[in-house]
Amino acid sequence: MPLAFLAPVFLAGLALLAVPLIIHLTHRQRKEVTAFPSLMFLRQIPYRTVRRQRIRHWVLFALRCLAIILLALAFARPLFQRGGLAGAASTSTGAREIVILLDRSYSMGYGDRWTRAIEAARRVLDGMRASDRATIVLFAGAAEAVGRPSSDRATLNAMLDGARLSSGATRYAPAIGLASTILAESQLPRREAVLISDFQRSGWTGDTDARLPAGATVTPVDLSDPNPSDVAVANVALQRSRSASRERVLATARLTNIGEQPETRTVTVALNGRALEAKQVSIPARGAAAVTFAAFALPEGSSRVVVSADVDALPSNDTSFVSVAPGEVIDVLIVDDLAASANASLYLRRALELGENPPFRVALAKGNRLGTAELRGRHVVILNDVNPGAAAVRALREFVHRGGGLLMTLGERATRGAWSSEARELLPAAINSVADRMESGSARLAGIEYSHPVFEPFRAPRSGDWTSGRFFRFASTTVADSAVVIASFDDGAVALAERPLGEGTVALWTSTFDGSWNDLPVQPVFLPFVHQLAKHLAGYAPVKQSWKVGEVVNLSQKDANSSGGADSLAGASASEPSLTAKGTPGAPGGITVPELVARAPSGGTIGFAAGARDRYLALAERGFYEIRRIGSAGQPERVIAVNLDPAESDMTRIDPAVLVRAIAPRVSANASATDTVSLTAEARERRQSVWWYLLVAALLALAAETALSNRLSRHGAVG
Amino acid sequence: MPALRSPTSFLDPAVLARIDSLELLAKTVVQGFLTGLHRAPKLGMSMDFAEHRAYMPGDDTRRIDWRLYGRTDRFYIKEFEADTNANVYLLLDISRSMAFSSAGISKLDYGRYLAASLAYFCNRQRDRVGLVTFANTIVNVVPPALKHLDVVLHTIDRIEPGGQGALRDPLRAISEQVRRRSIVVLISDLYEEPVAVLQAATMLRGSGNDLIVFHILDPAEREFPFDGAGTFEDLESGERIPIVPEQLRDEYRRLVAEHITSLSSMLGAGAADYALFDTSTPLDYALFRFLSNRLRASRVR
Structure with a gap:
């Protein structure tokens, strides 16, 4: 088991042995001066040279020499070469099955890592013998074998020529799994995996059970840089506001710096390819900084916002993409009774008009005669203390069936007369009577289903006091079997109930929103409550402005939204749909799903058959994906912005030895891990960590030296 | 049962150093020393x-x-009662070399205690006590008188070491001032060649004075116990020389011993009564030495 050194240059430190030698041969001059009454006698004694000196304090001298020797050896990073194994491996004549795992995550684009990775892979191919066979596996988020195992170096080199960096983030588990499969299926006597990567910690979660098969060895090729420096545009947030009829967008970009030095970058925001503004931003070392650009007006149709910083060693994460489109407005129709005053829906209307995310477009209607025309394009209809007529009920039923939301509030007018049977069927609860709590004390909301989307924002403590609202009158109801009670009063009576109907929802609020039967409209919770209720009934879901590479989009959800009417892909001017879960009623149904084609940022296209129920688009590239209907011209119907996984920008390194240990084949009781894992000298040295023991021994020697030296000093005898 | 303290331990210089008052210190030394002594029945001219x-x-x-x-x-x-009315001059060397101390008290402090004790003792003997402090020149002079004990003690108390040591000039000046036969007590570390010391002593003896030389040395000056190469600085001249003590110790000790031997033989030949003390020697040894000399002087007269 011969000894080798990773950094033999440090053995030159052994020359420092001359220092204690000199110290012990000569007498160290004390720094302090000894005062003496008279040098009269000392001057008479002839001076003696040091040539006659001999080494004093042999133990101290030995300790000092030992400490220097141990330190020099520790810095030289010694390792024991397992001569038997290495020799056996090198002299073995068996054919090898080699799997080259080549990391092509976008972090490999840092500096010349990719070039070095290809060179490392070529070196492995150059070391192949005629009987050996190799497979090239490119991996990032997923692993992909380039071709079948081959012994032809030219073919394998050609595969390497065609290898390109991807936009994915590093994930080791799929690559190890694929390599394990290839090696397990091989009949060759020797099986080896070569892992060429920058060894990012983010790529290894440790919770996977991916391991190489028994008998396989893995050799890591570490391409990481000791102190990487990179600035990345981590994300871009858009804040929308509406002024007059146009929407304005305020873009804020967040930049991160993983380097040890602060950096200054020029950051540019561009809208649809046109640069809008450039700003200088300083990012502290190992920190982040945000830059906010001036608000810009949002044009019609889908817009592409690109925020980019100056190009550095890793250019791919210097740009961030966001798609944004106007039109995220919830259309609400408030229907008042004919006899109601002009302010009957004042609180309701004002509350909805204050909505910004998303905004509400509020329309008012009088009377109880509603038709299909009035409901067209609406997302939510609120019958504000109205007893609808039969025709209105039929129109509302169809509206809800198609995905619309209907809210009915009960007050003096709604509870005065009897409801038609059709109307009663529409209600989630049957109206019995009016409970008057004017005399016996007001009722309060007691049972609230906080897991329901309407009340979910109020779930956290100090997120709204529902006990402050006092209810003096409300309708006593009996809930239908298909209905769900969302909120109830302190006496158990229903306050809010809903039932699904077709693709839509019908909700019943058993009191008023005008302040006559309760004081809820003047309570702080009223506004968010109304907003949540309207969004829930409209089936609103926030639009995702950007996606990450590796995610999958179901384009069918988009199309289901368009199958209804006003807000369909075609009808909504290709806007990003705010109503992704449900369509909008009122439009003629029965339209067949058209065939779609997705164009990737690199120019490639992916087609989707017309009859497919689910159409999943895997986002593999960063940039903008355009979704078009076959045969349509002009603007794409949908633009999907795709960004890199920001986790990949974190270049924190995992020790290759740790990763190798984790993926190495499980060792049996009579075999050691080293028998199956062939490590580089560096990895082997890290694993043995002989330097650590040497360093501890050196420290112990120094401690002993200090103690002994102090003891001798106290006796004034140390040199 | 606790060990009994030796009576002479009260005269240990290190113990005496804890006494702030010089007069109290001198009284302690002298009275402790006089315990058991009897007055000589020689009658003479006195007021008693x-x-x-x-x-x-x-x-x-x-x-x-x-x-x-x-x-x-x-x-x-x-x-x-007999009263000799002798003049006693206490010559105290206060050169910087006297400030040396390896452990315990310095040579100057030892000389200070010794001078104070002698002054008190002489005063008890009705001798007139005077004090001269000197380095290479005379610093303070208190003429001998019966009532000058307080002044002498006060002067001793205020002594500060300074100047280079030299015996010839100050002793010559003193010998010129002493007009009446006196007992001269020289307290010094005598860092001069023995011949020079003898010359100075001879000047004092030439006037008919009795000379008692107390040679004060620190134990470290005799043993030279230092280890480790280093620089030694002369306290008086400031001169520095690098020294390896281990190499010089034996030679140094030999030279010091020769020096002491020379002083003892030269001064003991008649010029003076020589006594060597190191600062660890109890003060009563010095007093005994003085008394015996005093008796010898009185017999001679």
Whole structure:
């Protein structure tokens, strides 16, 4: 088991042995001066040279020499070469099955890592013998074998020529799994995996059970840089506001710096390819900084916002993409009774008009005669203390069936007369009577289903006091079997109930929103409550402005939204749909799903058959994906912005030895891990960590030296 | 049962150093030293009445007690306690080398205690005590007088070390000032060639004075216990020389021993009474030495 050194240059430190030698041969001059009454006698004694000196304090001298020797050896990073194994491996004549795992995550684009990775892979191919066979596996988020195992170096080199960096983030588990499969299926006597990567910690979660098969060895090729420096545009947030009829967008970009030095970058925001503004931003070392650009007006149709910083060693994460489109407005129709005053829906209307995310477009209607025309394009209809007529009920039923939301509030007018049977069927609860709590004390909301989307924002403590609202009158109801009670009063009576109907929802609020039967409209919770209720009934879901590479989009959800009417892909001017879960009623149904084609940022296209129920688009590239209907011209119907996984920008390194240990084949009781894992000298040295023991021994020697030296000093005898 | 403290331990310089008052210190030393001693019954001229005796022819008629004659009609002579009325000069070397101390008290402090004790002792003996402090020149002079004890003690108390040591000039000046036969006590570390010391001593002896030389040394000056190469600085001249003590120790000790031997032989040959003390020596040794010399001097007279 011969000894080798990773950094033999440090053995030159052994020359420092001359220092204690000199110290012990000569007498160290004390720094302090000894005062003496008279040098009269000392001057008479002839001076003696040091040539006659001999080494004093042999133990101290030995300790000092030992400490220097141990330190020099520790810095030289010694390792024991397992001569038997290495020799056996090198002299073995068996054919090898080699799997080259080549990391092509976008972090490999840092500096010349990719070039070095290809060179490392070529070196492995150059070391192949005629009987050996190799497979090239490119991996990032997923692993992909380039071709079948081959012994032809030219073919394998050609595969390497065609290898390109991807936009994915590093994930080791799929690559190890694929390599394990290839090696397990091989009949060759020797099986080896070569892992060429920058060894990012983010790529290894440790919770996977991916391991190489028994008998396989893995050799890591570490391409990481000791102190990487990179600035990345981590994300871009858009804040929308509406002024007059146009929407304005305020873009804020967040930049991160993983380097040890602060950096200054020029950051540019561009809208649809046109640069809008450039700003200088300083990012502290190992920190982040945000830059906010001036608000810009949002044009019609889908817009592409690109925020980019100056190009550095890793250019791919210097740009961030966001798609944004106007039109995220919830259309609400408030229907008042004919006899109601002009302010009957004042609180309701004002509350909805204050909505910004998303905004509400509020329309008012009088009377109880509603038709299909009035409901067209609406997302939510609120019958504000109205007893609808039969025709209105039929129109509302169809509206809800198609995905619309209907809210009915009960007050003096709604509870005065009897409801038609059709109307009663529409209600989630049957109206019995009016409970008057004017005399016996007001009722309060007691049972609230906080897991329901309407009340979910109020779930956290100090997120709204529902006990402050006092209810003096409300309708006593009996809930239908298909209905769900969302909120109830302190006496158990229903306050809010809903039932699904077709693709839509019908909700019943058993009191008023005008302040006559309760004081809820003047309570702080009223506004968010109304907003949540309207969004829930409209089936609103926030639009995702950007996606990450590796995610999958179901384009069918988009199309289901368009199958209804006003807000369909075609009808909504290709806007990003705010109503992704449900369509909008009122439009003629029965339209067949058209065939779609997705164009990737690199120019490639992916087609989707017309009859497919689910159409999943895997986002593999960063940039903008355009979704078009076959045969349509002009603007794409949908633009999907795709960004890199920001986790990949974190270049924190995992020790290759740790990763190798984790993926190495499980060792049996009579075999050691080293028998199956062939490590580089560096990895082997890290694993043995002989330097650590040497360093501890050196420290112990120094401690002993200090103690002994102090003891001798106290006796004034140390040199 | 606790060990009994030796009576002489009270005269240990290190113990005495804890006493702030120099007068108290001197009293402690001297009274402790005098315990058990008897006064010499030698009668002489003093103010202390001793006894009457019958007049004998040849007696000084001035010493006849006329009042006793009036009562008894006989002549009686008044006898008084002997009083030598000797002058005692305490010469204290206060050069910077005297400030050296390896452990315990410095040579100067030792000399200070010794001088104070001698002054108190002499005062008790009704000798006139004077003090001269010197380095290479005379620094302070307190003329001898019976009532000068407080001044002497006060002067000793205020001594500060300074200047280079040299015996010839100050001792010559003192020998010129001393007009009456006196007992001269020289307290010094005598860092001079023995010949020079002898010359200075001879000057004092030439005036008929009794000279007692107390040679004060620190134990480290004799043993030279230092280890490790280093720079040694002369306290008086500031001169520095690098030294490896281990190499020089034996030679140094030999030279010091030769120096002491030379001083002892040269001074002991008649010029002076020489005594060597190191600062760990109890003070009563020095007092014994002084007393024996004092008795010897009185016998000589």
